[in-house]
Amino acid sequence: MAAWRHSKKKKDQRSNCKICAQRELGGAEVYELQGPGGSSLFDVEKAKQIVSDGRRAELLPASGLAPFLAASHYEEAHLAHVDPDSPGIMGQRFSGLFLLDGVHRAARCLQQGKDFHTFVLSQEETLSCLVLQDLWESNVGMVARELRQLLQDHPDMAYVEVELDSGPEALEQIRKLLTAEENARIRIIPAK
Numbered sequence: 451m452a453a454w455r456h457s458k459k460k461k462d463q464r465s466n467c468k469i470c471a472q473r474e475l476g477g478a479e480v481y482e483l484q485g486p487g488g489s490s491l492f493d494v495e496k497a498k499q500i501v502s503d504g505r506r507a508e509l510l511p512a513s514g515l516a517p518f519l520a521a522s523h524y525e526e527a528h529l530a531h532v533d534p535d536s537p538g539i540m541g542q543r544f545s546g547l548f549l550l551d552g553v554h555r556a557a558r559c560l561q562q563g564k565d566f567h568t569f570v571l572s573q574e575e576t577l578s579c580l581v582l583q584d585l586w587e588s589n590v591g592m593v594a595r596e597l598r599q600l601l602q603d604h605p606d607m608a609y610v611e612v613e614l615d616s617g618p619e620a621l622e623q624i625r626k627l628l629t630a631e632e633n634a635r636i637r638i639i640p641a642k
Contacts, residue, residue: 467527480581481550483543490543491582494551497539500579501569507537510568515560522553534558537567541576550579590620594627601635611637 479494510518531554538552549556552568559566571579593614600610614621625633 467531468525470531483541483548483550490580492541492550492576492579493581494539494579496579497541497550497571497575500571500575501539505569507567507569510538510540510556510566512560512563512565515556515566518547518549519553519557519560522549525554530558532558534562534564534566537569540568540570541579542571542573543576550576590623591627593620594624597624597628597636598632601632607635609635609637611639613639615640 481492481494483490483492534555536552536555538555539550540547541550542548547570549568550571552566556566593616597610597612600612604610614624616624621638624638628636
């Protein structure tokens, strides 16, 4: 009888957890990545299938977890329900690596000061898990916005020199998005 009460208590705790309750309903598990340029939805189950190919999980030291979690949302109430020893999955996008699976496990590891292990998807593998993408602005638009911000951050400089790895068409589009004054203050050097 004591074992039954224990498991009922554990189930009651999980039913109060928004994430556990949602997972009990079933359905596809997706991860939403949001950034200044838009949002993307990834199929977590597909990512899990890809990393089940025998690859080794890589170490992500506890000291390196905070930047990945700063860009992610997690529910504090769910942390006690996850196994921090189960590896996560890192995806790759424009801005670099992100936690596609295992945010709560990583947060628990950070809380406990433990290292976290992750499988790393290539950029192509990450793209194969992409279910939906809603870009609010193009990459060209993001570059123009960042150049504009750079100019605002350095108002005392006559010009700012930047190295961009873009084709001639993209550079032309970037120039069109900037004002004449901004174009006069930006010197773009092609990446080597």
